[in-house]
Amino acid sequence: MAGIGKHFYRVGSASYSSEAVPDEDKALNEFIAQHRKKIEPWLSATFQAEHLNLLIGSGFTTAIGKIAGSPATGMGTIKLGGVYETYIDEHAQVTAKKMGRGEANIEDQLRSALAVLAGIEITDIEDAEDLRKRVNSQLRAFLESLLETEIGIAKASGKKASDMELALQSFLLSFASRTASRERLHVFTTNYDRLIEHGCDLAGLRMIDRFVGALNPIFRASRLDVDYHYNPPGIRGEPRFMEGVVRLTKLHGSLDWIYDDARRTISRLGLPFGAPLDHTGIPHDPVDTVMIYPNPAKDFETTHYPYAELFRDFAASVCRPNAVLFVYGYGFGDDHINRVILDMLSIPSTHVVIAARSMSERLELFLSRTREAQTTLLVGTHFSDLQTMTRNYLPKPALDYITARMTALLKERPLDVSMTTPTEGVQ
Template identity: 25%
Template sequence: MIDQIFFEQGAKNLLEGVTDFEFKIQTIKFKIADLINAKNLNVLMGAGTSSGAIPAMKRMLELLDGKITDKSYVKLWKKLKKNNANLENILGILYSGRFYLEGLNSPRPDINSLIKQIENFIFNEINVNVHSKKDTLELYKTFYYKLAFRNKNQSRLNIFTTNNDLFNETAISELNLNYNNGFSSGVNSTFNPARFTYTFSKKIDTALEKYEPIAEMVYLYKLHGSINWVEEDTDSFFKIKEIKINTRKVPANNVLIYPTPLKQNKSLGSPFADLIREFHDKLLISQNVLIIIGYSFSDEHINNVIYSALAANANLSILIFGDYKENNILSKINDPRIYKVYGETGQKKIHYFDYIVNKLLPDFEINPEKTLMEQFIESLQKEKIKSK
């Protein structure tokens, strides 16, 4: 198979005329290292980062099909599936139907029952034992190992994710990193978006009131909720708590945005509106980079935040891993602030999470500037010799 690797800045092909594979990869790595060294670094992670452990929507539809056997709604399911090959579309139709019938005061039990079974199925597919998915967990750990140890003079790493699973939290904890996900510590862990404004520091001089930011710190924003979030009455203004998930039983009051076209409407409520606002505010800061991995641009409320930030912040650069020309405006416009990396070598997609983590991200503990520069010069010399 012929290697097809693309590295674009706006509409410009940065690898035009380059034939040497190693030189292509080193060119990409060198730019990634440069972007990651920005004062403010944000990462948007989508379902693709957990795809090795959690089925994609297409696969979920296949797995779910054989489980829909209840006579009260099996006919409805078959009709929906015949006209829609996408579980997200099916859920969207069901939610719309339920809303319409509730407005007419004419509920249909079969719709509610079918929605409940689909939601429970999705929840259980997401609620995996992360330690049983060792390969995926190790990828997350390597990802954080390479990005979280930033210079203390730079802002802490911001991770925004649409994933509901617990791979991020588990990987961060096992690396003994500190993280802030908007929840208080203690027995009753409750949500408070004000915590995202906190700076965590350590005292560096016992005689003086002198502090420095904790270096290994990650801010984690779960834009669509988490499988361990529930809504309960608490003393907090925000009625969201974190609980320990250790059963296959779905909490009746779980707080999740299921993958449907209607998620933009649900995202207007708390705590999701607060998380989206944090995403927007972080992208407006100067000297800023947003790296997008495994995100398909199917969430309009998130897309709109990115578009708005690009329109308002001239100092925002975006690096997109993936080819989304069919459904993403950012892949079509000629803006030098937007970089795109995609393609394949052999049987591997270079924009997939495993290749990005293992082959493209620099390791900041081994002086990436020097290492990547040396590799870049070596590849450049090889390319010059080859072209003579």
């Protein structure tokens, strides 16, 4: 998009573009106050949509890790080695371009490697065993890098820990604190770590996903719109919806999802957040067990299950009238996700809010296929900064009844009375 500076936003009819923001504290505070008047009311209005959804990408983990002083897992390319390395890398590059990602990353390489593995297992057992060992090694290293990210965040201490926890909780609560009579916030993520689950635990939010069970939660195909209710004191037979409940869907799987070939089920391990690298729950040969996209496991059914179910949930949740999708930390490099969002925007009453650190080519390509009236943009290291957003631009939790009551009370009072202190006018 031509003419856009490093710091840019477009909210409704208001827009702003600049190459820099003030550095001095007083000037910065005035800058924030000026733009907060335009951004915060607009976001507050969009968050009151009938259907509110949140899509989180790897940029979210990077942002939290930066606050905690811990580097996040990279998605760069890997070196598989072996006789098939060149073919795998070339195929990964081709598929990445077809998906609109541009350069290939570790997901593209693993997808190509697993496709090659499935083929040579039929014709060359020896080469298949060699490739299997290499893929297992890289998947194991990837799992360990995810755990190292969690360990770094979990071990943060002092001000870094308090700032990280405050930003994480405030961000989630800004979306999750909807009136219980409204539909629940639905959180979607392409991340494999458990940072969202960790944040929900810190904030006291209850999560609903497709896993059922206590000791060994198993992935179920049926959702049945399960929810949380409670019985108010003195009232029987009139259960009410609980507050602070969110739905969670991990579109690409999770590092604690395990496929059991014997029972043909997918279960979730009781793996603590930031578990040590030698934890017994982490398999040494994850290629056939760990359900990380695009791992197809052994049979055709698992190639599409559970990912087909997860993407059906995504499409069913966002492609509805009066739906809003807030996107944070997602680089628009997955064509299968972009396609669903574009289908969503074919409904005139839907809206997408995008927070991005920069205006990348992939984001520009996506925006070129949308209508400006249906998109809100917060671009740049200032407007998309997690701490800056939660402190200044994201709306306060909707369950702040005290502020709401005070506002209503002041509206009902005469102007001269509301401007006085309680002691003024007393004889």
